[in-house]
Amino acid sequence: MNPDAKLPETDEGTVLFNVDPIIIKYHYEVDYLHSYAQDSPFFAGLARGKLLGSRCTGCGYVFATPRGHCMECGAPTEWHQLPHEGRIHTFTTCHFGGEAFLKETPFTLILVEFDGANTLFLSRLVGADPDEVRIGMGVRARFRRNCQFRPTDVYFVPVASP
Numbered sequence: 001m002n003p004d005a006k007l008p009e010t011d012e013g014t015v016l017f018n019v020d021p022i023i024i025k026y027h028y029e030v031d032y033l034h035s036y037a038q039d040s041p042f043f044a045g046l047a048r049g050k051l052l053g054s055r056c057t058g059c060g061y062v063f064a065t066p067r068g069h070c071m072e073c074g075a076p077t078e079w080h081q082l083p084h085e086g087r088i089h090t091f092t093t094c095h096f097g098g099e100a101f102l103k104e105t106p107f108t109l110i111l112v113e114f115d116g117a118n119t120l121f122l123s124r125l126v127g128a129d130p131d132e133v134r135i136g137m138g139v140r141a142r143f144r145r146n147c148q149f150r151p152t153d154v155y156f157v158p159v160a161s162p
């Protein structure tokens with residue numbers, strides 16, 4: 001045992017922005033391997049311009065956000081292609097977001113209703129100012145040309161009024 005043991009010291013300093021409260025600059029980086037497992041077909045669908053939900057094989061309940069098993073009756077589900085057009089059920093304007101969205105603030109998150117689906121789909125609305133967004137407004141899915149296999153590969157734009 002060594003009661004005089006010490007952690008190694010470095011010459012690296014800390015950037016101090018404020019003292020009350022203390023605010024420091026801290027860099028954090030990590031590589032992360034993630035498996036989508038049973039949700040892989042959803043992300044593969046986005047790469048092909050398809051929006052996939054799931055349909056219960058027992059009661060027929062349709063989930064806009066895929067589920068492996070029905071939350072109504074417990075039966076397994078199967079993949080189900082959703083329409084590309086829907087309408088806004090509700091929305092919120094975000095004035096702050098995680099690091100990936102900071103450059104886009106403010107941005108609008110929407111819950112999309114699809115005909116034939118029993119649940120809603122969360123996504124971003126692009127192409128409308130926050131004061132133009134309305135409940136019931138028609139929206140259409142768009143997909144990133146260069147898929148990143150992330151939920152943000154799909155987003156929605158307003159459908160032009162007739």
